[in-house]
Amino acid sequence: MKSSKIKNLLPVLFIVLTFLSNCSRQIETYQDEKQRQKVEKTTPEYNATYFVDPESKHLALIFDIVDGELKLADGPAQLRPGRMPYYSTETTAGGFLVVFNDAAGEKIGQYTIEDPRFVRSCDFDYDSTNVVQPIRDGSIEILLPYDIKIATIVIGTVAEKPVPLDVSKQIRAVVKQ
Amino acid sequence: MRRTFALMILVSSCMIVMNCFRTMPMHDPIYPTKGADIVYSLDVWAYNGVANVKLYERVYSLDASGSISFGAEMLIHEWDPPGTPNSTTLEYKKVGGYAANSLIRYRFLVKDKLGNTRSHHVIFAIDPFPFTAHPAPVYVQGDINHVFDVVFIPDTDITDMAVFRSHCRSMILDAIFAENTIDHWWNRQFNFFINPDRGTATDANRISQDGLHQKPANWANLSFAEVKVIMHQNDLRDYAYGKLFSTEQQNRGTMMHEAGHAMFHLADEYPGGSHWQEAILPNNWATLQAAQADAPSRHKTAADAVEIGTDGWYKICDDNCQMKLSGLNLSHYDLPCGDRVIYCIIDNATNP
Numbered sequence: 001m002k003s004s005k006i007k008n009l010l011p012v013l014f015i016v017l018t019f020l021s022n023c024s025r026q027i028e029t030y031q032d033e034k035q036r037q038k039v040e041k042t043t044p045e046y047n048a049t050y051f052v053d054p055e056s057k058h059l060a061l062i063f064d065i066v067d068g069e070l071k072l073a074d075g076p077a078q079l080r081p082g083r084m085p086y087y088s089t090e091t092t093a094g095g096f097l098v099v100f101n102d103a104a105g106e107k108i109g110q111y112t113i114e115d116p117r118f119v120r121s122c123d124f125d126y127d128s129t130n131v132v133q134p135i136r137d138g139s140i141e142i143l144l145p146y147d148i149k150i151a152t153i154v155i156g157t158v159a160e161k162p163v164p165l166d167v168s169k170q171i172r173a174v175v176k177q
Numbered sequence: 178m179r180r181t182f183a184l185m186i187l188v189s190s191c192m193i194v195m196n197c198f199r200t201m202p203m204h205d206p207i208y209p210t211k212g213a214d215i216v217y218s219l220d221v222w223a224y225n226g227v228a229n230v231k232l233y234e235r236v237y238s239l240d241a242s243g244s245i246s247f248g249a250e251m252l253i254h255e256w257d258p259p260g261t262p263n264s265t266t267l268e269y270k271k272v273g274g275y276a277a278n279s280l281i282r283y284r285f286l287v288k289d290k291l292g293n294t295r296s297h298h299v300i301f302a303i304d305p306f307p308f309t310a311h312p313a314p315v316y317v318q319g320d321i322n323h324v325f326d327v328v329f330i331p332d333t334d335i336t337d338m339a340v341f342r343s344h345c346r347s348m349i350l351d352a353i354f355a356e357n358t359i360d361h362w363w364n365r366q367f368n369f370f371i372n373p374d375r376g377t378a379t380d381a382n383r384i385s386q387d388g389l390h391q392k393p394a395n396w397a398n399l400s401f402a403e404v405k406v407i408m409h410q411n412d413l414r415d416y417a418y419g420k421l422f423s424t425e426q427q428n429r430g431t432m433m434h435e436a437g438h439a440m441f442h443l444a445d446e447y448p449g450g451s452h453w454q455e456a457i458l459p460n461n462w463a464t465l466q467a468a469q470a471d472a473p474s475r476h477k478t479a480a481d482a483v484e485i486g487t488d489g490w491y492k493i494c495d496d497n498c499q500m501k502l503s504g505l506n507l508s509h510y511d512l513p514c515g516d517r518v519i520y521c522i523i524d525n526a527t528n529p
Contacts, residue, residue, distance in 0.1 A: 082401030
């Protein structure tokens with residue numbers, strides 16, 4: 001090929017490469033925009049009466065921590081306004097799993113959280129030791145959807161192989177209230 | 178001929194994103210008292226230039242029983258920015274504010290040169306807010322079940338509530354909305370509230386003496402929120418406990434680090450931290466091989482996979498990632514964490 005032809009092709013090549021690069025960026029932005037529009041369309045407007053809506057509620061089971069051990073409190077579960085917050089429903093490696101089952105042992109749902117038996121300090125301005133500390137004495141709560149079919153829960157890390165815990169008394173008590 | 182062809186394809190590529198806007202509405206003060214002046218502002222970017230912006234307001238009257246009456250939406254200001262700039266910031270001062278027991282819904286309607294529009298609204302409460310057992314909505318945009326909800330809880334050590342509220346506004350604007358992944362793009366997927374009851378944060382090094390964080394009296398009414406943060410003014414070694422964490426009120430870095438845990442289930446990226454591996458778009462991996470294998474699909478290379486100290490967990494984010502840092506200054510989530518942030522925003526909105 002003659003060098004003059006190559007010289008002629010260079011501007012065309014430049015235009016094509018610029019176009020492809022521009023096009024790729026535009027398509028990415030366009031896809032982001034479409035995704036955002038879809039999400040915004042799926043999200044209803046804020047409802048000012050959300051907290052007084054009787055259909056919008058969830059449950060909290062209270063556990064006492066005594067000498068580092070979790071003990072289900074005797075009282076009824078608490079009825080809380082609004083739905084449960086967003087949780088990861090994936091089974092994570094190393095995470096703390098909450099599984100809730102019906103009376104027949106069928107899984108109704110699950111989510112994972114950071115291990116609630118520990119406090120975690122990521123504040124390095126003062127100290128970077130003892131970042132994760134076990135709670136010796138205190139109480140924690142495990143949230144559940146408002147579902148009167150829930151009879152047992154399984155809580156703990158996968159490695160601990162936790163066993164089902166009967167919570168039907170606590171759930172029944174709150175339903176009666 | 179070639180020139181014409183090149184011009185045509187360049188023009189057509191530009192037309193692909195003909196309807197593209199980024200908007201950031203804000204009001205100041207964030208939780209105004211009755212009768213106080215309010216400044217509305219809009220930071221806007223439009224691919225095709227900002228041709229016209231309208232600001233509307235709608236007033237809701239509330240009473241403690243939960244009944245609400247809705248006023249009509251009214252146009253209160255209009256701009257025609259000269260030269261149809263791609264980005265601009267607009268402000269309007271509402272003198273005399275609003276009555277007590279009101280919720281205000283303001284909406285910016287932006288039109289570009291081609292006539293495409295974007296509407297972005299925000300709702301906020303006027304102090305006093307009649308539902309005294311519930312957190313006051315100070316910047317809410319979407320249904321609670323579909324967006325991330327953040328409740329700012331004043332500590333008992335706060336001596337100036339005006340300063341506290343100013344920090345709440347900065348936590349919205351200069352922390353959460355300043356995060357690159359969220360910025361003007363996903364900012365509609367967040368709600369913010371200020372709690373009427375106070376909590377008391379304790380120091381992580383003094384839990385055996387002072388006990389755990391003391392929750393506010395209306396704690397049961399905050400259960401719906403992904404983020405519950407006690408903001409204090411005394412210097413403490415902050416910590417998270419259950420779904421509650423603490424921070425100095427000026428610490429944007431701590432806010433975003435802890436928000437990374439609370440909203441997006443991001444794990445720590447520093448040695449000695451809290452580690453786990455999410456099944457979808459994790460930022461920690463249980464093995465080096467898994468981190469190396471995922472890296473190319475997460476904006477990184479296998480060489481970026483490193484052990485977190487000697488914890489036996491692995492990461493691919495760089496050392497400036499917010500999940501490695503906390504404290505006063507904001508950093509940013511590195512791209513692998515950003516993937517997870519966007520995934521959670523979409524998942525929360527579409528699978529409430």
